[in-house]
Amino acid sequence: MSATGTNAPIGSSTLLAPIIGAEINRAVAPMHGQVLSEALLQKHIAPLFSRVRQRSEIYLANHSLGRPLDLMAGDVREALDAWYTDMDGAWDIWMKEMTTFRHNIACLIGLHRADGVVPKISAGQGLRAVLNAVPKENPRVIATRGEFDSIDFILKTYHTRARASVQWVETRSSPERPPEVDPSDILAAIQAGSPDLVVISHIYYATGQRLERLEEIVAAAHAKGALVVLDAFHSAGVIPVEFEALGADFAIGGSYKYTRGGPGAAWLAIHPRHLNNNRLRTLDTGWFAKRDTFGFERPDQPLLADGGDAWLEATPAPLPLFQARSGLQLVLALGVDRLRRYSLEQLDSLGAVLSARGVKSCRGGRTPGQSGAFLLIPRRDAHAACDALKHAGVNVDARLGHLRLCPDVVTTHAEMERAAEIISRVLSNPSSEA
Ligand SMILES: Cc1ncc(COP(=O)(O)O)c(C=O)c1O
Structure with missing residues (x-):
């Protein structure tokens, strides 16, 4: 059994069309082709948020925890109801939701293969899967001081335990401006060193700075034989992310900010060029990465599934994917x-x-x-x-x-x-x- 069933043929580069449910389609349809305006959004979209809008405060922390649609509670309920009524039969709809989640995240970040998206509980878990895939003992990593705490902490932990050797690119400060990551400093660090992995953010979490010259950074890293991880937590759903066209090797992100999906529905994206590369495989694995998860064969050489399914892990957590369904659909439907x-x-x-x-x-x-x-x-x-x-x-x-x-x-x-x-x-x- 393939855990996705949605693999586009290898080599195909047709982008996928998002899967949108009837309720979201109905709400968004009258705005088709129109520039968004407050009047349109209040008429057609605000009613989807009646529960959270009962709060009396003015909510301006959507960059931290996005507001859930009313539909979210029903989506989670659907996953739970299936468990009550169908017991192990619930796995059918749980796995289907995982397929849809992978598909819709692929649409969000410009990836043509849904199996290139691997559900994770956190973005940090995605980074660890990459660190545990780099085919080198103690890989040399270049990262910036602007990375989010989870990423910073994981990298420092790997460094302290001699599982990675991290070189930090400092931010630049000036009295009038928030601290800035200068892309030329990243390029200089890559050119001066021999990195195995470069970790950068598309948009920096503390300042909202969008990192420029991404193509140059990816090309410079590749010229040195290094892989690139792009942290897209603050860009996916905010600006168009063309992950596949950009050519970065991996991207990490999650649902609880701009796609309103709450915690637990994060992801690691793998560039299609690596999906069938048997030499780039992670140690973060489990029985859902097996070639035949439910065959219960136990050969001494672990046999991995094809493509991105080789990056799956142990038993997945389906409920966060239901929780993430409506917000992600809304972002994709609005565009x-x-x-x-x-x-x-x-x-x-x-x-x-x-x-x-x-x-x-x-x-x-x-x-x-x-x-x-x-x-x-x-x-x-x-x-x-x-x-x-x-x-x-x-x-x-x-x-x-x-x-x-x-x-x-x-x-x-x-x-x-x-x-x-x-x-x-x-x-x-x-x-x-x-
Ligand atoms: C840029 C960025 N990366 C990652 C995360 C979250 O990391 P994790 O899912 O590992 O907690 C955040 C959360 O605010 C973030 O802003």
Whole structure:
């Protein structure tokens, strides 16, 4: 049995069409071909979020934990009901959901083979699968200081245990701008060294800086024989990700931010050029990676499944994939291009209403096109300010001396104006609100 059943023929490069359910199709259909606007989104999309919109706060932490659709609870319920009523028969719909998840993530990141997507519980688990695949003892890794904590911690742990030798590319600081990863510093590190693996983010988590010159970085790494892992957690669903065309070897990401899927539905993507490469296989394995999972044969040489299924592990966790279904479908149905255009407009509006109240905001990246989906407010006491804002009814978060603010498709302009008013009041005297 293939765990996916959706492998496009090897060598085919036709991109897949997303699988969208009837409810999402019905909601999105009237907006077909139209530029997204608040009026359209409030009419057709906001009703899909009636439960979470009952909260009284203004939610601007969508870059951290995306808001779930009402449909999500029913999707998870479907997975559970199948277990009550069908017991082991539930595996049929559980495995089908895994196939659909792999397929839809492939669509999201521009990959033509669904089996190139391997479900993981976390992005960090995806990185470990790659580290445990590099065919070298103690591989030399180049990573930046801008990587997310989970990635940073895993790499430092491997380094400390002499399972990898990590060289860090520092960020650049200037008084007026958030710390920046300079692509030329990554290129210089690659050119000066002999890396086996390069780990970079597409959009940096703390600042929203979009890393430029990705093609050059991938080409330089390949010229040195190194593999590239792209952390797309802050880009998948925000900007078009052309993973396959870019040529990076691996990408990692997850569902709990921009695709509203909650924790547990993360993924590792493998470039098709590696899917049938028997020399690049991970140690992170288990019986779902076997050539015949349910054949119960136990030859001394482990026989792996074909393609990306060789990267599966032990018994998968199906419920997070149901949890991730509706949010991912909504993003695919609305289309990342349209969502991006709307997000940039919203960030302009939010920046303007904040500025009108005397609050200075900024973005990572030098131009709006070089930034992700959130705005920053520089703040030395960012964590205290964040607590005070939550108390006053505006939910944002804080990283490395900045507040991060991310509206989503159901955030209204009126909410952003109200948020700006509260932010201006609270930031002028945070202790009075605590
Ligand atoms: C860039 C980036 N990578 C990865 C993660 C999550 O990593 P993990 O799934 O290993 O916890 C996050 C979470 O905020 C992130 O921002």
